Structure formats: C-alpha cells, structure tokens
Amino acid sequence: MALNTRLDHRNPLVFDTHELGRRPGAMQRLSREIAAPADLGLAGVIGVPEGAPLKLNLRMESVMEGVLVTGTVRGTAAGECVRCLEAVERELKADFQEMFSYPDADDRGRSQAEPAEDDEDTLHLEDGLFDLEPVLRDVVVLALPLQPVCREDCLGLCPDCGLSLNDDPDHHHDAVDIRWAALQGLVVTDQDDEKDNMSGTASDGVQSAAEKQEK
Numbered sequence: 001m002a003l004n005t006r007l008d009h010r011n012p013l014v015f016d017t018h019e020l021g022r023r024p025g026a027m028q029r030l031s032r033e034i035a036a037p038a039d040l041g042l043a044g045v046i047g048v049p050e051g052a053p054l055k056l057n058l059r060m061e062s063v064m065e066g067v068l069v070t071g072t073v074r075g076t077a078a079g080e081c082v083r084c085l086e087a088v089e090r091e092l093k094a095d096f097q098e099m100f101s102y103p104d105a106d107d108r109g110r111s112q113a114e115p116a117e118d119d120e121d122t123l124h125l126e127d128g129l130f131d132l133e134p135v136l137r138d139v140v141v142l143a144l145p146l147q148p149v150c151r152e153d154c155l156g157l158c159p160d161c162g163l164s165l166n167d168d169p170d171h172h173h174d175a176v177d178i179r180w181a182a183l184q185g186l187v188v189t190d191q192d193d194e195k196d197n198m199s200g201t202a203s204d205g206v207q208s209a210a211e212k213q214e215k
Contacts, residue, residue, distance in 0.1 A: 011131070014131050014132070026061070027062070036051060045148065046078065047079065052075060054073055066102045066125060078090075081148060096135055100123050100124060
C-alpha cells in the first residue's frame with residue numbers, strides 16, 4: 001500500500017477494495033456499525049446525532065471502470081417539530097449506489113484531446129480505498145423530512161401566548177378587529193361625555209332648587 005494515500009484506513013467510513021483485485025465481476029459484501037459523524041443531516045432541523053449508531057450494509061462489485069458500491073444505511077434521526085417545537089425522532093433508512101472510479105479509468109476512456117468533464121463530481125479510489133462519508137451525507141439529507149412534525153395533525157402553538165394547541169385544542173383569545181378599535185374609542189368617549197353632561201345638569205338643578213328655598 002502506498003504511504004502517500006490521503007485516506008486513513010482506520011477511519012470507519014473508509015473501505016478497502018484490495019480483495020476485489022480489479023477483477024471485473026468480483027464481489028464482496030460487508031456490514032459495519034459506525035458512530036455517526038458530526039453534522040449529519042439538515043442543520044437546525046433534523047439529523048443523526050453525532051456518535052449515534054449507524055448500520056451499514058454494503059455490496060462492492062468490481063467493474064471495468066472501478067468499484068460499484070451499493071448499500072443501505074440505517075439509524076435514528078432527531079430534531080424538532082416545526083409546528084409545536086416538541087422533540088421528534090424518525091427511523092432512518094436510505095439506499096444508495098455509487099461508482100468509485102480507478103484513478104486511470106478516465107484517462108483510458110478518452111483521448112488526450114478530450115476535456116475532462118465532471119471530474120469534480122467523480123469519486124475516485126485512492127490506492128484501493130474509498131471514503132463513503134460524502135455519499136452518506138447526501139443520501140441522509142435526501143432521506144430526511146425538510147419540515148418534520150411530531151404528528152400529521154399537529155395543531156402547533158398559539159400565536160398569541162405560545163401555548164401548545166395539542167394540549168388544549170379549544171384554546172383561543174377574544175380578538176378585537178383593529179378596524180373597529182378607533183370607533184370603540186369614540187363610543188367610550190361619547191358615553192363619558194354624556195355622563196358628564198348628565199352629572200352637570202343634575203348639579204345645576206340641585207343648585208337652582210337651593211337658591212329658590214333661600215329666597
């Protein structure tokens with residue numbers, strides 16, 4: 001094995017294909033349980049917690065261009081309900097298939113004059129090793145819900161006080177239409193003025209009666 005490989009065979013997401021021997025048709029199956037890497041999922045929404053167990057089942061097949069990897073990943077994702085903010089857990093299962101090309105496969109398949117297209121998207125073997133982490137991140141994100149909910153009929157939170165409507169579906173606040181608020185103010189003012197006028201009239205009547213008695 002070359003000493004200058006950039007991949008570390010001790011990394012649980014790095015796999016060795018040397019047993020296939022670049023013999024087209026050769027196949028190898030393996031299972032591995034690993035600890036989930038950090039930030040696996042949708043940031044701030046839902047994802048597999050760092051260190052949580054992930055189960056991988058892989059089938060590696062040698063083909064002319066490289067090694068075709070077909071597999072399944074299983075685990076448990078955790079996040080928050082987007083409606084009521086309660087904790088949410090989802091069982092995760094995602095299937096994937098990816099080609100890891102031999103470093104010289106593209107060169108053998110095209111002439112010197114042809115440009116190298118999609119090299120950035122092509123995954124290569126490095127001294128017989130491949131890193132599954134980029135593939136794993138893509139398939140996990142695609143398998144997770146963009147807007148997780150604790151249940152399909154979750155009622156969410158009261159927009160006025162934040163109470164969970166799941167706990168009290170009949171909860172509500174008596175709201176006043178702001179279009180009538182100004183008119184209600186005028187009504188209150190008019191009623192107050194009328195009361196003041198009535199009080200003033202009554203006082204004037206009492207005062208006039210007292211003056212008549214003095215005379």
